[in-house]
Every structure is written in C-alpha cells, then in structure tokens.
Amino acid sequence: MEHPRNSVLSLALIFTSAICLFQVSDGWGIDGHFIVCKIAQSRLGEAAADAVKQLLPDYVEGDLAELCSWADRVRFRNRWSAPLHFINTPEVCTYTYRRDCESEDGEKGTCVAGAINNYTMQLLDYGSSSKSDYNLTEALLFLSHFMGDIHQPLHVGYADDKGGNTINVRWYRRKAVLHHVWDVEIIETAEKRFYNENIEDLIDAVQKNISGVWASRIKSWESCESSKKACPDKYASEGIKAACQWAYEGVSEGTVLEDEYFLSRLPIVTLRLAQAGVRLAATLDRIFEASVE
Ligand SMILES: *[C@@H]1O[C@H](CO)[C@@H](O)[C@H](O)[C@H]1NC(C)=O
Numbered sequence: 001m002e003h004p005r006n007s008v009l010s011l012a013l014i015f016t017s018a019i020c021l022f023q024v025s026d027g028w029g030i031d032g033h034f035i036v037c038k039i040a041q042s043r044l045g046e047a048a049a050d051a052v053k054q055l056l057p058d059y060v061e062g063d064l065a066e067l068c069s070w071a072d073r074v075r076f077r078n079r080w081s082a083p084l085h086f087i088n089t090p091e092v093c094t095y096t097y098r099r100d101c102e103s104e105d106g107e108k109g110t111c112v113a114g115a116i117n118n119y120t121m122q123l124l125d126y127g128s129s130s131k132s133d134y135n136l137t138e139a140l141l142f143l144s145h146f147m148g149d150i151h152q153p154l155h156v157g158y159a160d161d162k163g164g165n166t167i168n169v170r171w172y173r174r175k176a177v178l179h180h181v182w183d184v185e186i187i188e189t190a191e192k193r194f195y196n197e198n199i200e201d202l203i204d205a206v207q208k209n210i211s212g213v214w215a216s217r218i219k220s221w222e223s224c225e226s227s228k229k230a231c232p233d234k235y236a237s238e239g240i241k242a243a244c245q246w247a248y249e250g251v252s253e254g255t256v257l258e259d260e261y262f263l264s265r266l267p268i269v270t271l272r273l274a275q276a277g278v279r280l281a282a283t284l285d286r287i288f289e290a291s292v293e
C-alpha cells in the first residue's frame with residue numbers, strides 16, 4: 001500500500017506532467033489533420049486509393065481522415081515517437097537536415113523530416129512478395145499525420161521556445177500559447193466566423209482554391225527533386241520561413257492577438273493545409289505506383 005500522502009503527490013505529478021505533455025505535444029489540432037487527410041484522399045490515383053483502403057482498419061470504412069490524429073493519441077504510449085512530430089532550429093530562420101534533425105542524444109533522423117523518410121521507405125514494401133518487417137498500417141498513419149505536422153509553421157520552430165509552446169499570448173480574450181494558436185485557434189475561429197462551424201464547408205473552400213486560384217501552382221507543390229518519393233526538407237525549409245515571417249512576427253510574451261493577426265495569418269494556414277493535402281496525395285501516389293510494378 002502506498003502512503004496516502006505519496007499517492008496525492010504522485011497524482012499531482014501525473015497531473016502536471018500531463019499538462020506539460022499536452023502543451024508541447026499538439027500537432028495541427030484534430031481539425032487540421034482531418035482537413036489534410038480529406039484533401040489527400042480525394043486526390044489519390046487508383047493504386048494508392050486501393051492500398052490505403054487495404055491498410056486502414058475496417059472500422060473506419062475507408063476513411064483515412066478518421067485516423068489522421070492517431071499518431072498524436074499514441075505519442076504518450078509510444079514515447080519514442082514524440083520527437084518525430086517537429087523540428088527545432090537553433091533560433092534561425094533556415095533549416096538543414098544535418099543540423100536540425102537529430103535527437104538530443106545525437107541520433108540522426110529523429111525529427112518530422114526523418115520520420116517522413118522513414119515511413120515512406122517502409123511503405124515501399126507494400127505489395128512485395130516477402131512480408132514487411134514493419135506494420136504498414138502504422139506506417140501509413142504516421143506518414144499521413146507527419147505530412148500535416150511538417151506544414152504547420154511552428155512545428156518547424158525555434159528550440160528555445162519549443163516552437164512557440166512557451167510563448168504565452170492572448171487569443172482575443174482567452175489565454176493561449178502561440179503554438180496552440182497555430183495548431184487550433186486560427187482554424188477554429190475561421191470555422192466559427194466564416195463556415196457555420198462546419199468543417200466540411202472549410203474543406204470545400206480549400207478544395208475550390210486548389211482547383212481555382214492555386215491551380216497553376218499545384219505541379220510545383222507536388223514535385224520532388226531527383227525522382228525521390230518524399231521530399232520533406234523542402235517543406236521544412238518553407239515551414240521555418242513561414243514561422244519567422246508570420247507566426248513569430250510581431251509576437252512576444254503577453255501579446256494580445258486579435259483580428260489583425262487572425263485575418264492576416266489565416267491565408268497562411270489554409271495554404272499550408274492545402275499544400276500538406278496535395279503533397280500527401282502525391283507522395284502516396286509515388287509510393288504505391290512504384291510498389292505495384
Ligand atoms: C522509424 O519507424 C520505426 C517503426 O515505427 C520506429 O521504431 C523508428 O523510431 C522510426 N524512426 C524514425 C526516425 O522515424
């Protein structure tokens with residue numbers, strides 16, 4: 001039996017560490033990831049669409065978006081996966097894989113860019129005659145989630161402030177940390193104000209722009225240099241640039257963020273969600289087309 005005072009103490013400990021974990025651990029919120037996966041799945045070619053259906057568990061009835069936040073749910077159970085959701089730079093507005101994609105104990109590839117390469121490589125086993133060493137359902141869910149995360153500007157942020165997790169601001173009248181503003185608040189405020197609190201309406205609006213005002217840029221979003229299957233480094237470089245130019249810009253401890261910030265940053269958020277969806281689809285197409293040959 002534990003001494004009652006100890007159990008109160010350990011409860012308090014569990015509680016505070018849960019809060020800390022939550023603060024550092026959000027991806028895009030559930031809505032952001034849902035949007036990315038919906039856009040991606042709607043664009044898949046036949047081979048990738050079939051593979052995704054095969055790999056998803058039956059209970060989601062073929063809907064990838066339902067499990068697009070799975071990787072956030074398992075990060076507490078699978079502690080090893082926590083550093084795979086983000087990249088930290090040493091307070092500079094550029095990214096390099098060699099410098100920034102290492103764990104604290106120097107292990108290479110331990111960041112969201114490394115994880116995208118890792119799970120892309122695993123999925124190339126799909127359809128091969130010998131059984132894969134990996135769980136390809138998990139590989140698909142990780143890849144789909146991390147393609148979202150790497151497009152959230154503050155998931156490629158400064159190490160010092162943990163991608164804006166230690167910067168306290170106000171979002172209109174409520175307290176928030178800057179990281180959470182980009183994960184969740186901008187999207188939710190947009191849904192409330194412009195889309196009748198309806199995520200499907202927001203997805204439709206993004207899709208319209210993909211086939212409308214952004215149509216001429218889609219090819220370059222999708223393209224990957226030297227016939228690689230995935231090119232996360234390009235997305236990470238864009239991410240830290242957007243973090244400096246838009247997320248951190250004009251914000252310090254205690255800043256009150258209201259319409260001026262919301263309305264000028266919303267187009268960046270919707271652009272990044274669109275790019276993530278388009279690129280996830282292109283990456284899955286490249287992976288699964290290769291694997292049926
Ligand atoms: C690669 O995937 C395996 C299986 O999920 C995992 O154990 C490993 O930590 C991953 N590494 C990276 C860098 O993503």
Ligand SMILES: *[C@@H]1O[C@H](CO)[C@@H](O)[C@H](O)[C@H]1NC(C)=O
Pocket residue numbers: 135136137138
């Ligand atoms: C693969 O991973 C999923 C999700 O964690 C799990 O439900 C499933 O049982 C795993 N499949 C195998 C063959 O281990």
Ligand SMILES: *[C@@H]1O[C@H](CO)[C@@H](O)[C@H](O)[C@H]1NC(C)=O
Pocket residue numbers: 202205206209213267270271
């Ligand atoms: C779509 O593009 C128009 C024109 O640039 C812009 O005003 C609107 O906010 C965009 N909507 C979304 C959801 O990207």
Ligand SMILES: [Zn+2]
Pocket residue numbers: 025026027028071072085145149
């Ligand atoms: Zn995440």
